[in-house]
Each structure stands twice: as structure tokens, then as C-alpha cells.
Amino acid sequence: MNISTGCPTTTFYVTIPAIDTGSNQPPGGAAGKLSGRIKRLKLKQQIKHNQMMSVQKKRTRDIAAKHRVVLTGSECTGKTQIAQTLAAHFACPFSAEAARLYLDRQSMALTAQDIEPIACEQIAQEDAAVDRASELTIHDTDLLSTVIYARHYYQHCPDWIVDTAHSRARGLYLLCDIDLPWLSDGLLRDRGLGGQRAQVHSLFVAMLNQTGQHWMYIRGIGPAREQYAIAAVANYLAKGSITPSHDIDSP
Structure with missing residues (x-):
């Protein structure tokens, strides 16, 4: 799954592997799918934060100069x-x-x-x-x-x-x-x-x-x-x- 993250002026494309939501999920397909979506959302948010901070470290050096x-x-x-x-x-x-x-x-x-x-x-x-x-x-x-x-x-x-x-x-x-x-x-x-x-x-x-x-x-x-x-x-x-x-x- 490809997800675009970051600001419009600084966009990153990353591939997130499928997350296994099987054996550890509560019974029932709907509950398992919901838990999987929550995990993917949290991962997306973390990637967005990490990528943004990586870019900002470089911009910080430019600004400091x-x-x-x-x-x-x-x-x-x-x-x-x-x-x-x-x-x-x-x-x-x-x-x-x-x-x-x-x-x-x-x-x-x-x-x-x-x-x-x-x-x-x-x-x-x-x-x-x-x-x-x-x-x-x-x-x-x-x-x-x-x-x-x-x-x-x-x-x-x-x-x-x-x-x-x-x-x-x-x-x-x-x-x-x-x-x-x-x-x-x-x-x-x-x-x-x-x-x-x-x-x-x-x-x-x-x-x-x-x-x-x-x-x-x-x-x-x-x-x-x-x-x-x-x-x-x-x-x-x-x-x-x-x-x-x-x-x-x-x-």
C-alpha cells in the first residue's frame, strides 16, 4: 500500500507492508479488519512524523546559516x-x-x-x-x-x-x-x-x-x-x- 505523507511542498511516498491481523485479533472478521486499519493509521502517522523531521533537520541547518x-x-x-x-x-x-x-x-x-x-x-x-x-x-x-x-x-x-x-x-x-x-x-x-x-x-x-x-x-x-x-x-x-x-x- 502506497501512502503519501508530509506537506504538499514536501511529499514522500513510502510502501507499508500488509499487517497480519489474523491470529491475534478478536473473533470476527469486522473486528479484525478494524484493528488492522487502526494499526495502519498509527504506522502512517509515525512515518509522516519521522519523514517530516528528517527534512526539517536539513532545513534547520539552512536556516541556522x-x-x-x-x-x-x-x-x-x-x-x-x-x-x-x-x-x-x-x-x-x-x-x-x-x-x-x-x-x-x-x-x-x-x-x-x-x-x-x-x-x-x-x-x-x-x-x-x-x-x-x-x-x-x-x-x-x-x-x-x-x-x-x-x-x-x-x-x-x-x-x-x-x-x-x-x-x-x-x-x-x-x-x-x-x-x-x-x-x-x-x-x-x-x-x-x-x-x-x-x-x-x-x-x-x-x-x-x-x-x-x-x-x-x-x-x-x-x-x-x-x-x-x-x-x-x-x-x-x-x-x-x-x-x-x-x-x-x-x-
Whole structure:
């Protein structure tokens, strides 16, 4: 039996041998067939996870060879605008937020079934930016955001997404603070959750700390917010790394 596994951009074809569901199965053909299908499903899931992680190890090496800046944080905090400003200022590629691109094509509310397609597109967007870069890439969110929102809205995120997010996470994270007014942006977040931004924001802080990322706050209104982000990235490039400075307020 041939099974296609992995993201659409990275597909593997593997042959799974038939599993003997005879002597060890409960009496009755239907029960035996059901048990066999369950075994095959578990094997398929394990192969998918292993193949994905194998590919991501290589991509991790590619990403590590270049400077990486990720705009992250809760909804409606200016991430996209800052990402575009940074890309223009430093003349480097940037990757768009996959959830936004995905929703623009779907034109409907997101569900739990959309998490894996969004994760695959997020990986593809980031990798395409890395492939075009000579030194620096800017990312409008990354897979850590996918993990946070999947857990927040659906109480679950597939293991392969969590593992891949952790293996790819590196560089400088600019955590956009929630000091901007709430505006509906059309994503799943549009459930009257403006008042929950503080809760979601705390999830981002916890994730960055738990995974040991280098990060700092981005605060301020208008051009001041963008200039602070530019200064943070310039400092990151000059030093080649950055000491975690999340306790530093922006001017």
C-alpha cells in the first residue's frame, strides 16, 4: 500500500507492508479488519512524523546559516507592517503570515482541520524567504504562532508541528506588545476576543521563555514603533547574536 505523507511542498511516498491481523485479533472478521486499519493509521502517522523531521533537520541547518528575525505576538499588534518595513529597510526577503494567505483563499472561518495545511504553508513561506536571502530574513510570524493558536482555540496541536516549530526556532524574536488599539482582522480571532489579547499575549511570552528564544518587546505608536524595531535588528546584525532583553522597554 502506497501512502503519501508530509506537506504538499514536501511529499514522500513510502510502501507499508500488509499487517497480519489474523491470529491475534478478536473473533470476527469486522473486528479484525478494524484493528488492522487502526494499526495502519498509527504506522502512517509515525512515518509522516519521522519523514517530516528528517527534512526539517536539513532545513534547520539552512536556516541556522543565516540571520533570522521573527515578528511575533498577539493579534492586531502591527506585526505585518513592521515586517514589511524591516524588509524594505534592510533590503531582504520576508515571509508572509500563512494563516492570512490561507484565509484569503478559503473565505471562511478557520477550523481545527485547517491547522496542518496552515503549518505546511507557513513552512513553505519561511523556506522560500530563506532561499532568497543572502544574510537576513524577516518572518511575519512563524510556526511557534501556529502552535500557540492551535492550542488556544482547539486545545491541541499535532506533534509534528510542535516538534518542527521547536527545531526551527532561532534568531531574534520581536514580540509586538498589545499597546495598539484592537481592530478586527478577519481571521479566526474575530470572535469578539479583543479583551482576551492579554491572555494570548501571555501565551507568547511563555512560549518564548520556555523554548529559550532571544526576544525583546516592540512598543510605541506609528513610526516610533518601526524605528525601535529597525534599531533592534541593526544591533542584532552588528553583534551576530543578542542577549535576551525582554525587560527593556522601548522608548
